[in-house]
Amino acid sequence: MSIEALVEISRFYGSNPDYVIAGGGNTSFKDKDTLYIKGSGTALAEAVPETFVRMDRKGLARIWEKTYPAESAAREKAVLADLLAARKTGEEQKRPSVETLLHDLLPFDYVVHLHPALVNGLTCSQQGEKAMKEVFPENAIWIPSINPGYILSREVKTALDNYQTKYGRPAEMIFLQNHGVFAGGKSAEDIKKIYDEIISRIEKKIKRKPDFSAESRVVPWEYLSAISEISGAMASYIVNKEISGLIKDRSSFYPVSSAFTPDHIIYAGSDPLFTEADTFEAGREDWKKHVDKFGRAPKITAVRGLGVFGLGATEKAANLAIDLFRDAVKIAAYTDSFGGPLFMEHDKIDFINNWEAEAFRTRVSTK
Secondary structure (H helix, E strand, O other): OOHHHHHHHHHHHHOOOOOOOOOOOEEEEEOOOEEEEEEOOOOHHHOOHHHEEEEEHHHHHHHOOOOOOOOHHHHHHHHHHHHHHOEOOOOOOOOEOOOHHHHHHOOOOEEEEEOOHHHHHHHOEOOHHHHHHHHOOOOEEEEOOOOOOHHHHHHHHHHHHHHHHHHOOOOOEEEEOOOEEEEEEOOHHHHHHHHHHHHHHHHOOOOOOOOOOOOEOOOOHHHHHHHHHHHOOEEEEEEOHHHHHHOOOOOOOHHHOOOOOHHHHHHHOOOOEEEOOOOHHHHHHHHHHHHHHHOOOOOEEEEOOOEEEEEEOOHHHHHHHHHHHHHHHHHHHHHHHHOOEOOOOHHHHHHHHHOHHHHHHHHHHOO
C-alpha cells in the first residue's frame, strides 16, 4: 500500500492551477478492502496522509444493492448516510469526497479526477462529445451532463460495464460533460502518463489560447470600496487583455455569463452580474435587480470597461471567486476550437446551488 504515492500525486497536480483550483478534484488509492479517498473540501495541494478518508469497500458495495428515493434531496440524503456509514473506525470526523462511489467503481489502484481548463475547453463545448471521440478514439468514455453524486456514479457504472463487455478491458479515461476527466492506472506514474497524453492530444487541437497579458489585480481603492459597500462583501479584482475583450459590452460577456462546471458554481457562482453602470447609484440599482432576479448575491461582478470583481464573505472566498472566473475565461477561449461554449443546464445548476454536499464543501474550502 502506498499512501505516500497518493499524497505525492495529489500534491503534484493540486499545486498546478492548470489542473485544479482550490478544493476541486479528487484522488484515491484502493486495495482489496480499503479505499483511501480525499476528504470533501480539502485541497490536493495541501494533501497529507490524514487528508484521505479510509472507506470500507464492502460497505460501499452494499450501496449498489439498495433502492433509493426518486426525489433528489431525499435520495442524496439517504446515500450520504450510507456513505458515511461506510467509513472505517477512526474516520468519523472526516467526510469523504462526493465522488467516492465513482472512485471505488473504477478497477484501478489509483484514480485521479481533475478539472484542467484545457480539458474543459472540450467538455464544456458545443462539439465536446464529437471532439473527444476523434481525439481519443480508444480507451475513453464520454458521460453526458448529469448531476454529481450517486446519479453520476450510477451512470458511469453502466458505461464502464458496457465498455468492458464491448472491448474486454476497462476504460482508462472518463470525460464528463461540463465537469472534467477521470484517469485510472496501476501506479502514480501510469496516471501521469495518461494525463500527459490527454493534455498533449487536446493541445494539438487548440486554435486559440487566452491572452492574459497586461494582467492586473490592483484597482483604485474607491472602486473596491464602492463594490464592497454595494455588495456588503469582501472584494478582489482582476483585468487582463482577454477579460477586457469580454467586458466591452453585454454581448461580448456571453462566453462567461453562466457556469461551466460545478466548481465554478461553488466558488464563482452560477450567475455573474455584468453592469454598464458608471455611477454608484446605477451600480447599486443593477445589483438590487440582479439579487431580486436570482434570489442570491453574485460572487462575480463585471463592470464594463473596468474589470471583474470577486466577492465573498472572506478575503479567501473573494480571491477564489476571481481564480475560478479566470479559469472560466480560459475555458471559454479553448471552446472556440470545439464549436463555442456550452454552459451547464439550468436544472443542473439548480441542483448544485441547493445540494447540501456542495454547501459543505464550500464552507470547508473557503474558511
